[in-house]
Amino acid sequence: MFSIINSDNRWIKYATVCLGLLLGAIAWEIFGLNSNPAFMAPLIGNDEHPGAAVRLISNFSDQEFVESLIGSARLFITGFTIALIIAVPFGILLARLNWLRVALDTYILMLYVTPMVALIPFVLAMMGFDFWPKVVVVFLFSFFPVLYNTLEGARSVKPELIEVAHSFRSNEMALWTDVLVPYTLPYALTGIRQATGRALVGMIAAEFFLSTSGLGKEIMISSRTFDMAGVLATIILITIIGVLMMRLAQALEQHFSSWRGLER
Amino acid sequence: MIIEIFKEHQMPRLRFLNLDLCAKIIAGIMILVIWQIGVALFAANFVAKPLNIIGVLPDVITDEVFIEATAATLSAVIKGLFIALIAGTVVGVAMGRVKFFDRLLNLYINGFYTMPMVAALPLLTIWFGYESNARLATIVFAAFFSIAMSARDGARAVPPEYLEVCSAYRAKPYHIWFDITVFSSLPYLIAGFRLAAGRALVGAVIAEFFISLDGLGMYILSHTRSFQHNEAVVGVLMLIAFGLTFESTMNWVMRRYFPWYRREGRGA
Numbered sequence: 001m002f003s004i005i006n007s008d009n010r011w012i013k014y015a016t017v018c019l020g021l022l023l024g025a026i027a028w029e030i031f032g033l034n035s036n037p038a039f040m041a042p043l044i045g046n047d048e049h050p051g052a053a054v055r056l057i058s059n060f061s062d063q064e065f066v067e068s069l070i071g072s073a074r075l076f077i078t079g080f081t082i083a084l085i086i087a088v089p090f091g092i093l094l095a096r097l098n099w100l101r102v103a104l105d106t107y108i109l110m111l112y113v114t115p116m117v118a119l120i121p122f123v124l125a126m127m128g129f130d131f132w133p134k135v136v137v138v139f140l141f142s143f144f145p146v147l148y149n150t151l152e153g154a155r156s157v158k159p160e161l162i163e164v165a166h167s168f169r170s171n172e173m174a175l176w177t178d179v180l181v182p183y184t185l186p187y188a189l190t191g192i193r194q195a196t197g198r199a200l201v202g203m204i205a206a207e208f209f210l211s212t213s214g215l216g217k218e219i220m221i222s223s224r225t226f227d228m229a230g231v232l233a234t235i236i237l238i239t240i241i242g243v244l245m246m247r248l249a250q251a252l253e254q255h256f257s258s259w260r261g262l263e264r
Numbered sequence: 265m266i267i268e269i270f271k272e273h274q275m276p277r278l279r280f281l282n283l284d285l286c287a288k289i290i291a292g293i294m295i296l297v298i299w300q301i302g303v304a305l306f307a308a309n310f311v312a313k314p315l316n317i318i319g320v321l322p323d324v325i326t327d328e329v330f331i332e333a334t335a336a337t338l339s340a341v342i343k344g345l346f347i348a349l350i351a352g353t354v355v356g357v358a359m360g361r362v363k364f365f366d367r368l369l370n371l372y373i374n375g376f377y378t379m380p381m382v383a384a385l386p387l388l389t390i391w392f393g394y395e396s397n398a399r400l401a402t403i404v405f406a407a408f409f410s411i412a413m414s415a416r417d418g419a420r421a422v423p424p425e426y427l428e429v430c431s432a433y434r435a436k437p438y439h440i441w442f443d444i445t446v447f448s449s450l451p452y453l454i455a456g457f458r459l460a461a462g463r464a465l466v467g468a469v470i471a472e473f474f475i476s477l478d479g480l481g482m483y484i485l486s487h488t489r490s491f492q493h494n495e496a497v498v499g500v501l502m503l504i505a506f507g508l509t510f511e512s513t514m515n516w517v518m519r520r521y522f523p524w525y526r527r528e529g530r531g532a
Binding site: 103125 | 284287288290291292295307308310311312362363364367368369370371372374375376378379380381382383384385386387389390391462465466469470473474480481484485488489491493496499500503504507508511
């Protein structure tokens with residue numbers, strides 16, 4: 001019995017995964033149908049208990065929801081891109097300027113471990129309710145993971161390599177493109193993977209606690225009106241987006257991980 | 265001669281060490297000076313400045329409210345982490361050792377791990393009410409999945425040769441578990457625990473913001489709302505101190521008890 005369900009046969013593997021999904025869906029459905037609609041919504045549901053999956057699909061024909069989705073995407077992309085544009089070159093610069101790295105790395109670690117949510121009230125008080133304060137929040141959430149991991153890479157650049165490059169009279173440009181970037185990029189990608197998750201948290205947090213907008217607003221409104229199907233549908237959507245982005249970042253990381261070389 | 269060699273070997277290192285420290289201190293002072301001057305010149309009057317923060321620091325730290333808030337948050341985080349650690353380890357090890365569970369649950373664990381816990385907050389408040397249970401649930405929710413994932417990776421990382429040797433010598437399951445499996449998965453577990461602790465702290469603060477529960481997060485929120493930013497910054501510093509203390513404790517534990525383990529499984 002055990003040897004059958006644990007075997008590496010492809011079909012049994014798929015069957016188990018499907019079974020897991022099916023069991024989860026059935027449990028959710030039964031639980032949702034038997035509880036108060038203000039407490040939990042089922043997956044498919046009926047008229048009395050609106051379902052989350054049905055809602056998720058019908059949301060896409062809802063003009064307002066699509067606008068929220070686009071708004072959130074705009075916020076995420078703006079904040080995340082600005083963070084990357086600054087953090088990666090800065091991290092590589094720290095690989096080049098050793099003294100600056102030594103001087104700053106304690107402080108960067110400090111900011112890396114800071115729970116950035118704690119800074120949201122300050123952003124609110126100083127910058128108000130606009131679009132840009134929210135960008136600042138997403139930026140804060142994603143900047144330090146990238147910088148910290150790039151810094152980790154910067155620390156691992158062998159000084160011999162830079163010396164060799166120098167003794168062959170490599171110019172600054174070649175030093176960056178042939179030594180520093182290839183060395184730190186895999187680490188930066190680890191940071192980027194971490195940052196996608198954090199930036200997503202930042203995006204939702206910003207939409208909750210600053211001016212409500214986007215997907216955060218959708219969750220807020222649904223939960224205030226005890227529309228559980230709406231809440232769950234939006235959460236599922238966010239999770240799917242998160243998983244997809246995480247997969248993409250992971251694939252990128254894996255692709256470049258061979259650049260790290262054999263020893264770490 | 266000997267002294268000269270000694271000097272040659274010792275001096276640069278010593279000097280370098282001091283230089284490092286000097287650079288750090290100078291950079292720190294520069295950051296603070298820029299902060300102070302920048303805020304004084306460009307920002308509104310209520311924005312926190314380093315000198316004012318130092319000024320209010322003794323008052324805040326001895327403040328009854330602040331101590332209570334810190335204790336509330338910290339105890340909730342520890343309690344939540346404890347629950348998540350036990351549950352996460354059980355689930356993770358089961359997944360790592362039995363392929364059936366792994367295939368059944370992996371999708372869920374990964375999905376929930378990636379799901380931003382803030383998004384689930386409204387749901388958790390409806391389920392657990394606007395009270396400290398909701399905070400605890402958020403913390404457990406934030407910490408559980410990263411612990412389960414790393415426990416799974418740890419349980420899978422047991423070198424198969426060891427298990428083969430065990431079965432060749434007819435070791436009892438008890439020995440296989442406690443002498444081999446636990447030890448080879450511990451480093452992974454610690455890496456996951458580290459990650460979970462950070463997430464748990466974030467979860468606690470967000471939950472406090474959201475449900476206005478007494479704690480460090482609420483302390484920060486209420487003081488920024490009443491434009492007492494200097495006091496609020498002390499709260500943030502306290503959170504940073506938690507993070508740093510935890511990080512360094514974990515580093516110490518790793519070095520002291522698992523010296524063979526190099527920092528590989530971090531991140532995740």
